[in-house]
Amino acid sequence: MTPTPPTVLVFAANDPSGGAGLMADILTLASLGCHALPIVTAMTVQDTAGVQSFQAVDSEFVDEQARFILEDIKIDAIKVGMVGSVENLAVIAEIASDYPDIPLILEPVFSMGRGEELSDEDLYSAMRELLLPHSFLVTCNSDDARKLGTDDPDEQEDLPLDAAAQRMLQCGCEYVLIAGTHEKTPKVVNTLYSAMGRVRSDKWERLPGSFHGAGATLASAMAGALANGADIATAMQEAQEYTFQAISNAYRPGMGQMIPDRMFWARPPAEEVPVSEIEIDGDEPKSVQ
Ligand SMILES: Nc1ncnc2c1ncn2[C@@H]1O[C@H](COP(=O)(O)OP(=O)(O)OP(=O)(O)O)[C@@H](O)[C@H]1O
Ligand SMILES: Cc1ncc(CO)c(N)n1
Incomplete structure (x- = not known):
């Protein structure tokens, strides 16, 4: 039997x-290389x-989804x-307070709706x-860091990021990563900050x-690296490298933002896509794979 990969319990919402x-x-x-357990x-x-x-x-129902699976499977990170x-x-x-030994990686998500x-x-x-005191790591962008700080x-706009990080750390989390x-x-x-100051x-x-x-990519890559047993500084290096690769290979399926390719390693390099024949469709030559 294949050994169980590191497990990460994920609380998040669906994006169609x-x-x-x-x-x-x-x-x-x-x-x-992790196994994700999704709690919607x-x-x-x-x-x-x-x-x-x-x-x-x-x-x-969120509570039930999570507690039921937590009874069954050993979780390495949340x-x-x-x-x-x-x-x-x-x-x-x-x-989180009932499972204090599982490191919790928090990616705060705001501004999700109108009229809600x-x-x-x-x-x-x-x-x-409620949540920062139970978080091992909070990863957020600088705008959210100032607001959480x-x-x-009046203070938010000019709050230095070092100060914002320290205020968040005072709420009880162990590390803060500001993008x-x-x-x-x-x-x-x-x-990356700890209570001692900048870590890297x-x-x-x-x-x-x-x-x-992009924020979810960075935060989940941190969770994955930590679940794999990496120390925090190594996790940050690996997570950033992965995120940069995903973003460098992003595609644009719609009219808005680009989507990072988290599966970049599974695609053939663009120049190696075989063009086996050229089909004439009206006047337009079209490549066929
Ligand atoms: N334009 C960019 N160039 C290089 N790296 C980027 C760029 N955008 C994002 N990244 C990488 O992704 C990380 C997370 O991105 P960002 O801070 O923009 O997330 P976010 O604001 O939470 O975005 P989202 O809400 O879409 O998830 C950054 O710290 C950086 O490492
Ligand atoms: C469901 C969901 N979670 C997080 C974000 C922030 O990127 C989003 N746009 N949608």
């Missing part, structure tokens, strides 16, 4: 574009350009993406109070375009 959320997590984890927290209506609306799954409701967030925090009851402010404060809107994609720097700078900081070439689910 297949680019972000649960699907991004599963593809990333599978690519890194919400369903969204979205395309590659953005979210139209969403519906959260009932929190009791990854949390979109939670869908403050009730779901509370349920996940309760589960769930405000970002409610989510920011619930995350600070302080609830004072610098949205900063006006020539290169993308990603920095890496610069990456800034690729043109914007990528749907």
Whole structure:
């Protein structure tokens, strides 16, 4: 029998574009040799350009999905993406406190809907109070880091990222990884913090375009590397390399953002696609594989 791969319990929502959320997590984890166990927290209506609306799954049902499988399978890491409701967030925090030995990787997801009851402010404060204390690692972009760092809107705009990270760490998580994609720097700078300060900081070439689910790719790759037994600094190196590869190979199936190719290693290199014959369709020559 094949040995069971490292297991990662994933709390996230469905994105019908297949680019972000649960699907991004599963593809990333599978690519890194892990077995993902998906707990659906919400369903969204979205395309590659953005979210139209969403519906959260009932929190009791989220609780049941997770606890049932936790009784059966030994879990190596928990990854949390979109939670869908403050009730779901509370349920996940309760589960995390019942399983303190499983490292929890939190990728906070906000701004998911128009006209929904769930405000970002409610989510920011619930995350600070309930989920950060149980998180081993929080990975987020710099905008969200500033908002999680302080609830004072006047302070948010100019809050240095080092300070934002320390405020998040004071809430009880062990590490914070801030992605610098949205900063006006020539290169993308990603920095990992602990309560002792900066652990490592890496610069990456800034690729043109914007990528749907890049944050999920980075966070799930961190979860996968940690579930595989990597230490935090090595996990960050591996996760960034994987994310950069996925983004470098992104495709654009719709009219919005590009989708990182988490399965880049499974595709034949473009120049090696055999063009076996040319078919004449009207006046247009078309290659046939
Ligand atoms: N244009 C880019 N060039 C190079 N690397 C990028 C680029 N965009 C994203 N990345 C990589 O992906 C990581 C995560 O991206 P980002 O911070 O944009 O996620 P996000 O804002 O949470 O996005 P999403 O909501 O689509 O998941 C970055 O830290 C970086 O390593
Ligand atoms: C379901 C879902 N989760 C997370 C994100 C953020 O990328 C998204 N767009 N959709």
